[in-house]
Amino acid sequence: MADATVPTPARLASRLHGLGTTIFAEMSALALETESVNLGQGFPDVDGPREIVEVAVSAMRNGRNQYAPGMGVPELRTAIADHQKRFYGLSVDPTREVLVTTGATEAVAAALLALVDPGDEVLALEPYYDSYVACIAMAGGVRVPLTLRPPDFRLDVDALRAAVTDRTRLMLVNTPHNPTGTVLTDDELRAVAQVAVEHDLVVVTDEVYEHLTFDGLAHRPLATYPGMWERTATISSAGKTFSLTGWKVGWVTGPEDLVRTVMMAKQFMTYTSGAPLQPAIAAALAMGDDFYAGVSAALQDKRDRLCAGLSDLGLEVFVPQGTYFVTTDIRPLGYDDGLSFCYDLPRRCGVVAIPHEVFYDDKEAGRPLVRWAFCKRHEVLDEAVARLSTLAGHGPD
């Protein structure tokens, strides 16, 4: 979303005005420049499973280097359908109800471009993942925020009901939610489903953190709720679950008509995605339950480690139920706003974090909040906390 320090290029189409440069690129560049510990962008600092990398290498060595079918290679589509059955009991036809995309990012973009007409209202949870804002704008849609507020960042179901108008076309849901770490409860999901059915809305759900939930909490896809399969495009990707964020292999599942609709846009964006990576992700999805349990257990340890460290520094910590991220209120450190805190931090103590404010229309709601990524090695998390301890109690310069 808009960053006041980046000038708008003179020839930029008006629908992209105000979007600025993605905060992640900006903060990662600042991390490099200042040799900071980067708890900004959400990528793990260890590689995904070696055996999965070997499947991709072998696919490259064995001639799987030309365009894959537009819908994705058959073994990956089958593996995605099997995954939906295995974890959620959903019966998905791999030939017609699965589309492989270039990451969840392309899936979200294609879904919004294919489903939203100019002037259509799109309901979305705020704080927003930043590509949502850009994609709604590129589609000419009007975003309507459903604001999640601290300390619990729960969905206000009455506000959701009140936000629906005759122009509402689509609801964009993200659970587990980046950046707050909220995992929508059964009651919240049921309320979303009721509203969607009652008003005949299409729902696009971004579930890229589906396996990264903590404390035994299970993710449940919206598509499993009554009346939802036929109106829901469910998006996920391999990046987060398998620590392979650079591969950008994502997918959409849903009823044939919705998947075909998303394909209408996707075919002219990339047509097809990373051919030799697809059989490798098929193998990854088929890994045993131990693998999946291990991923969330290891991440829960990291969450606990960083949350304890941040809390010891005096920050107010909102412990997440899922994702790679923890949110804090930085006011106990003497700052009022997360934006200046995050711009100061790299030079003051060599740590990068992300201000929530950039994810909000309601800037006030996000102002004192900062997001920290904990998908890092323990020593990196410890180093970040050690560096931050030089700040505690000192307030802004």
Ligand SMILES: Cc1ncc(COP(=O)(O)O)c(C=O)c1O
């Ligand atoms: C909520 C959410 N959706 C989508 C993405 C992007 O997924 P991918 O890398 O598969 O495009 C991210 C990455 O941070 C995310 O947090």
